[in-house]
Amino acid sequence: xxxxxxxxxxxxxxxxxxxxxxxxxxxxxxxxxxxxxxxxxxxxxxxxxxxxxxxxxxxxxxxxxxxxxxxxxxxxxxxxxxxxxxxxxxxxxxxxxxxxxxxxxxxxxxxxxxxxxxxxxxxxxxxxxxxxxxxxxxxxxxxxxxxxxxxxxxxxxxxxxxxxxxxxxxxxxxxxxxxxxxxxxxxxxxxxxxxxxxxxxxxxxxxxxxxxxxxxxxxxxxxxxxxxxxxxxxxxxxxxxxxxxxxxxxxxxxxxxxxxxxxxxxxxxxxxxxxxxxxxxxxxxxxxxxxxxxxxxxxxxxxxxxxxxxxxxxxxxxxxxxxxxxxxxxxxxxxxxxxxxxxxxxxxxxxxxxxxxxxxxxxxxxxxxx
Amino acid sequence: xxxxxxxxxxxxxxxxxxxxxxxxxxxxxxxxxxxxxxxxxxxxxxxxxxxxxxxxxxxxxxxxxxxxxxxxxxxxxxxxxxxxxxxxxxxxxxxxxxxxxxxxxxxxxxxxxxxxxxxxxxxxxxxxxxxxxxxxxxxxxxxxxxxxxxxxxxxxxxxxxxxxxxxxxxxxxxxxxxxxxxxxxxxxxxxxxxxxxxxxxxxxxxxxxxxxxxxxxxxxxxxxxxxxxxxxxxxxxxxxxxxxxxxxxxxxxxxxxxxxxxxxxxxxxxxxxxxxxxxxxxxxxxxxxxxxxxxxxxxxxxxxxxxxxxxxxxxxxxxxxxxxxxxxxxxxxxxxxxxxxxxxxxxxxxxxxxxxxxxxxxxxxxxxxxxxxxxxxx
Numbered sequence: 001x002x003x004x005x006x007x008x009x010x011x012x013x014x015x016x017x018x019x020x021x022x023x024x025x026x027x028x029x030x031x032x033x034x035x036x037x038x039x040x041x042x043x044x045x046x047x048x049x050x051x052x053x054x055x056x057x058x059x060x061x062x063x064x065x066x067x068x069x070x071x072x073x074x075x076x077x078x079x080x081x082x083x084x085x086x087x088x089x090x091x092x093x094x095x096x097x098x099x100x101x102x103x104x105x106x107x108x109x110x111x112x113x114x115x116x117x118x119x120x121x122x123x124x125x126x127x128x129x130x131x132x133x134x135x136x137x138x139x140x141x142x143x144x145x146x147x148x149x150x151x152x153x154x155x156x157x158x159x160x161x162x163x164x165x166x167x168x169x170x171x172x173x174x175x176x177x178x179x180x181x182x183x184x185x186x187x188x189x190x191x192x193x194x195x196x197x198x199x200x201x202x203x204x205x206x207x208x209x210x211x212x213x214x215x216x217x218x219x220x221x222x223x224x225x226x227x228x229x230x231x232x233x234x235x236x237x238x239x240x241x242x243x244x245x246x247x248x249x250x251x252x253x254x255x256x257x258x259x260x261x262x263x264x265x266x267x268x269x270x271x272x273x274x275x276x277x278x279x280x281x282x283x284x285x286x287x288x289x290x291x292x293x294x295x296x297x298x299x300x301x302x303x304x305x306x307x308x309x310x311x312x313x314x315x316x317x318x319x320x321x322x323x324x325x326x327x328x329x330x331x332x333x334x335x336x337x338x339x340x341x342x343x344x345x346x347x348x349x350x351x352x353x354x355x356x357x358x359x360x361x362x363x364x365x366x367x368x369x370x
Numbered sequence: 371x372x373x374x375x376x377x378x379x380x381x382x383x384x385x386x387x388x389x390x391x392x393x394x395x396x397x398x399x400x401x402x403x404x405x406x407x408x409x410x411x412x413x414x415x416x417x418x419x420x421x422x423x424x425x426x427x428x429x430x431x432x433x434x435x436x437x438x439x440x441x442x443x444x445x446x447x448x449x450x451x452x453x454x455x456x457x458x459x460x461x462x463x464x465x466x467x468x469x470x471x472x473x474x475x476x477x478x479x480x481x482x483x484x485x486x487x488x489x490x491x492x493x494x495x496x497x498x499x500x501x502x503x504x505x506x507x508x509x510x511x512x513x514x515x516x517x518x519x520x521x522x523x524x525x526x527x528x529x530x531x532x533x534x535x536x537x538x539x540x541x542x543x544x545x546x547x548x549x550x551x552x553x554x555x556x557x558x559x560x561x562x563x564x565x566x567x568x569x570x571x572x573x574x575x576x577x578x579x580x581x582x583x584x585x586x587x588x589x590x591x592x593x594x595x596x597x598x599x600x601x602x603x604x605x606x607x608x609x610x611x612x613x614x615x616x617x618x619x620x621x622x623x624x625x626x627x628x629x630x631x632x633x634x635x636x637x638x639x640x641x642x643x644x645x646x647x648x649x650x651x652x653x654x655x656x657x658x659x660x661x662x663x664x665x666x667x668x669x670x671x672x673x674x675x676x677x678x679x680x681x682x683x684x685x686x687x688x689x690x691x692x693x694x695x696x697x698x699x700x701x702x703x704x705x706x707x708x709x710x711x712x713x714x715x716x717x718x719x720x721x722x723x724x725x726x727x728x729x730x731x732x733x734x735x736x737x738x739x740x741x742x743x744x745x746x747x748x
Contacts, residue, residue, distance in 0.1 A: 125708060153708050191401075193711040193718040261501040271735045323696070326570070326725060330499050330733060331524040334570050334726055341570035348703065348721070349711045356707050358648045 009065060010072045016049060017076040029081040032197035033342060036189060037159070038084055046084065047118045051077075055092045057100065060108065061116025067232075068294040071239035075290075078243030079250075082346040083197030085243065086353075087120065089236035090155040090198075095121035098164060098175065098229050102217050111177060114161060122156035122163030122180065124203065125353060126173070126226045138169050143212060145169075147205045155353065157187050157201030164216060165203070166226060173222030177214045184208035194345030195353075230354055231304045234311035235297060237354050238290045241314035241347060245286055248318070248325035248343045249279040255329050255338070266328075275324045282321050286314035305367050312360045318347035371668045373439075380436050384443040387416060388451075396448035399574035400719050405454055405530065406574075414485025418444075418455060420463045427467065427475055428483030434609075435671040438616040442667070445620025446627065449723030450574035452620055453730075456613035457526035457575075458482070462489015464609055465535045465551060469594040469602045478533050478553060490531030492522035492554075492580050493603055499524075500736050502537075503546035503600060507582065509538035514589045516552060518560070518582040526730075528578030529563040532556045536580070537599045549599030553591040560585030571722030608681050610731045612674065615667040615687035618727035622663065622695035625702035625720040626656050632706050632715065643705065652701045659694035666690055682744035689737035692727035699724045 006014065024042065032038055038046075046052060054070050056062020070092055078085035099111055099121075111121065136149040147167060154163055160180055167174050180187050186204040217225040253276060256267035266272050289310035296303035322344035326333035333340045351357065373381065391412060399406065413419055421437040423429025430436070437459060445452030466479045466489075481487040498504040507520025518538055528534065534554045541548035554561055564579030594602055630653065633643035643649050666687040673680035699721035703710035710717050728734045 152712065152714075191713040193713075193722070260497070261499060261504070269735075271738070319700070323725070327728060327733065327735075330729055331494065334567075334729055336568040336570075344570070344725075345722075348700075348718075352703065352708045352711050357704055358652075362648070 021080045026080040052091045056096045060112035066298045071294045074239035075243040078240040079247040085240045086198040091120045093233040093236040094123035119161040122160035124151040124154045124165045126166040145210045146207045151203045154203045159199035171219035175217040194349035234307040238310040238314040241318035244318040245283045245321045248321045252325045252328040279321045282317035286317045315351035384440045388447045393447035403573045419485030420483030423483045428480040433675040438671040441616040442620035445617040446624040452617040453575045460610040460613045461491030487532035490527045490534045492536035494524045507538040518585040522580040546600035551593040551599040551602045611684040611688040612670045615691040618691035618695040621724045622698040625699040629702040629705040656698040663691035685737045685740040695724045
């Protein structure tokens with residue numbers, strides 16, 4: 001989105017996040033990934049800026065802004081630190097959104113309050129890949145059920161106080177809210193290729209009681225609810241991909257202008273120029289798609305197809321742009337002295353955390369054929 | 371390409387070794403970032419450290435095709451082991467085998483080929499990457515010695531090498547005609563290693579900075595004649611491309627293997643992953659492109675063995691194998707879904723390792739220039 005089309009609230013957010021990103025985030029971005037966590041003071045500042053509750057209604061203590069504003073913030077954040085942007089996106093799109101949309105008055109009161117107090121939530125993306133040899137066990141005992149299961153990939157898992165988890169039973173798929181760090185629930189950091197500071201963890205449940213009051217979505221509509229959460233999250237994820245693409249292009253432009261080989265800056269070589277041009281094309285294409293999808297959502301149109309196309313294009317674009325950026329940097333790009341190899345790992349990880357590219361294409365086709 | 375019995379038996383032997391002794395530790399090696407010494411010893415015991423070097427010089431007395439097959443099979447389970455092998459054999463061993471005199475061969479080639487010593491090749495400098503002839507490292511004659519000054523960077527196995535072949539210029543005004551190649555032994559005064567690179571992939575392979583400060587080496591350490599350096603490193607890189615092509619091929623095959631295994635064992639929404647048409651489409655594309663890359667790599671090796679020109683074919687093999695290898699590794703992750711980005715599965719390691727194949731020993735852009743020049747005859 002061009003600066004011209006932004007409303008004043010969005011311009012304000014953009015300016016504020018840009019400033020924070022440049023002065024406080026950029027210098028520590030590679031450290032966040034090395035330490036695999038966002039420092040407490042940075043976390044608190046993000047919280048104070050209202051980013052974790054950006055789309056939460058004001059009545060619950062949030063900023064009450066729309067998803068376009070969220071995209072503006074995510075695009076800025078992810079140019080320095082996609083891990084932190086991911087945490088913000090997950091909390092807004094995969095925690096606040098379903099709570100507001102599906103939560104009972106009690107659940108909203110309890111959990112949205114926690115968020116306004118500075119906590120964040122997690123989300124276990126429902127993977128339809130069934131890993132052989134691991135079964136989700138759900139034992140019923142009256143109105144209580146006991147869950148034993150491991151969720152391999154839980155977004156925000158290591159930093160969250162609670163998480164939404166999908167539970168499949170004979171009746172169908174439900175979504176439950178569970179506390180993390182209580183007996184019977186163990187969160188363990190997992191080694192992911194990228195987004196290493198985003199607190200992605202596995203959650204292990206050992207005979208943990210699930211009560212009906214903590215059920216966010218019931219059996220008959222769990223699949224549908226998960227789909228709507230993923231659809232919405234696609235918008236946020238695509239904005240992160242956009243920021244990564246922008247960052248990869250900026251880094252390449254800078255390096256190609258400074259690096260000399262054969263007596264001149266490598267930016268003067270047509271093969272390098274072609275790569276830069278391709279990156280720019282991907283960037284502009286992605287930006288149009290991302291803000292188009294966000295706009296449809298804000299104006300209450302059916303945004304699902306647009307969001308899927310935006311996410312598919314911008315995530316693949318971010319992966320390809322980061323790979324080209326490494327190529328422009330040559331041997332230096334393969335090292336952690338430059339940020340481009342991190343952009344690649346972040347982009348590829350991001351791409352798999354929503355629907356996989358294969359699934360997205362299948363769903364796009366399905367809608368075309370309706 | 372149909373392999374003969376000898377090559378097929380050799381392939382089976384290396385495949386077995388890689389599966390049993392390298393694959394189980396590949397993930398840990400990647401995490402630890404160190405190349406295990408016992409593995410170097412095993413490679414030597416199996417005579418994999420100088421496959422194409424004649425037995426009289428300590429090698430296995432086999433050919434380049436055997437060598438390419440070995441790098442492919444090892445790379446299929448562990449890129450770091452593959453690059454160690456490729457760097458030692460093509461970059462450490464080859465220049466001495468190619469340009470060394472008998473005395474030098476006895477002194478250095480023999481222990482390198484037997485795997486008793488580790489070899490390395492110092493060509494790249496902070497400001498001389500693709501433009502390798504822009505070397506700033508200098509060699510000054512001083513009586514019966516040369517005095518070396520300068521810095522080399524991105525040198526595979528640099529810190530752990532016993533014998534290093536380095537390029538240095540005696541007269542920068544002569545361009546590449548002024549470059550010579552020298553042997554520097556570990557522990558020589560004035561030679562030290564700076565920091566090791568913290569890399570995206572190939573993390574168990576050591577990549578070092580070499581620092582020469584008034585490093586004095588005897589005249590007997592000159593390879594070939596003064597001014598032969600450019601010829602020696604071009605010849606070295608031509609052959610090296612076959613091994614990097616083979617490694618790119620091996621890593622791609624490893625990614626395909628992993629995708630096949632995953633899709634056979636796991637289900638997606640109740641259907642075995644391998645039964646999905648989308649999986650089959652990706653597997654078919656990967657397998658076809660990998661097979662085409664294999665033909666190019668084997669062809670380049672066979673041409674070299676036949677004593678025929680192979681520069682064009684080697685550049686094509688490296689360029690193509692690394693390009694389709696990146697694509698295959700990327701698809702392999704997609705087949706795994708979100709599990710593919712965790713280190714529980716090897717595919718995220720494969721793509722990190724594979725990316726170097728588009729950069730090291732001549733970037734894809736340089737390969738295209740080499741290919742175009744050969745095709746255009748200019």
